[in-house]
Amino acid sequence: MTPQRYTRTLEWSGTLTGRPASDLIAWMDGWDPHECSLAIATLNAVLQGASQYRDLIGESTPLGGGNLAVFRAMAAEFGSGRISVIGRYPGLDDVLAPFDFVCIERMPGNGDLPDQAAEYLLPDSEWSFITASALANKTLPRLLELGRASRTVLMGPSLPWTSTWRDWGVDYLAGVEVLDAELLWRVVSEGGGVRIFEDAVGYRLLVLHRRSEPACA
Template identity: 45%
Template sequence: MPENAGLSSPAKPALTGIYLLIAEQAESSCIIRDVTMGLAWTCIQVEDPATGQLGSGLCFSPTVHDRNIPWSGTLTGKPVNDLLPWLQSWHATETAVAIAAANAVLSMNNPMIGQATPIPTPVRAITDSNLSVFQYFAPRLRETTAQGSHSQKKNVTIIGRYPGIDKLRSQFDFAIIEQNPQGNDYPAVAADYVLPDSDWVFITASSLFNKTLPHLLSLSQNAEVVLMGPTMPWLAQWKAYGVDHLAGVEVKDYELLKRIAMEG
């Protein structure tokens, strides 16, 4: 669901302030109704006690899981505001819970979701749904830039290796930066060298969870930036942080989402 990220502020805020912004925007009277931590995704449902309205949010789950979590079994019924300080935690599990809870609150009555352009999701057997975002932007990624008497293809960089992404190489050229590189992927440390010369940068919102997003945005100031994925908070202020387009999700069926997360 790509969406222009909204109005920019007069002065560009510090990139590390992203986490404070999310906390401020997610402050509410909502309480935690359900927490599900699956292997791939952490899902949270919240409830507004005054209206009974429900909200659902996700975050990428930690790749290394703790065997002993001191707060396990204590989150249901807690105020969301009690968990928002975890947005700045260096404990991966706490951060995942806080982002999912914030996303659940931000999903409620959010006009950005209604204004976004829905992207048809192809059959899973053919291509992963994440690829729909790249296909949406493909016509612009195939454009060339005039360089004197010559034309040059757009430099497109994708943060993270998405399943099935190589199927799109026939549509446009791109480089991949990946923490666990495969084939011709660049390692994560290459971001400092590759991103400043990119025309388009697609950043997985999971970088918000692992605290690399501020640095990635600082390197992508010359590019058209797309922040994408279920971890992405729907905030109008992203433009002030250098994000030009948002591609997030809207949860339609929390029970189905929960079952998928529990089954891996």
């Protein structure tokens, strides 16, 4: 996740190599968006080496590549209720066109709603798809609270693979696995953004809870 607030210079550049991972993960307690993003990236790197990560990945279903793989894979489960998506995904309108959906975005574009719309729309949604980058910008606890009556999917490359999300009321995890590490490094270093989804990483879906009916129905 790249913070939307840019800076010409990161004061800690060139000083991170060799430091304990715990030092960087502790930055999650702060408010600087760049430090929080780096902290989550470090946490994810540490979690990937844990046995729980391997267990969760083993229980999950591969969805393949593509920025919209999660929505395509889950479309058959959507009903007539509202689908609220936190975070803009390129091409989302084409995939969700047959459904009643809204996209809520911190920096809204054409057709998006501002992030304060979540206060009004998530409590009455059947599905809530929440980008895991909300963990870095500190909005995730409130979004999960607002969407507790809906089927909640926490998703994106920033997602920490941990069963702890069950305690937060998350129903599905939709994170990524690295398919081609060399290609991923090259795309990221060349500023490829969502192009990582073409061949470098692929989504996986894990069911934490399966509800017969959403509580808001």
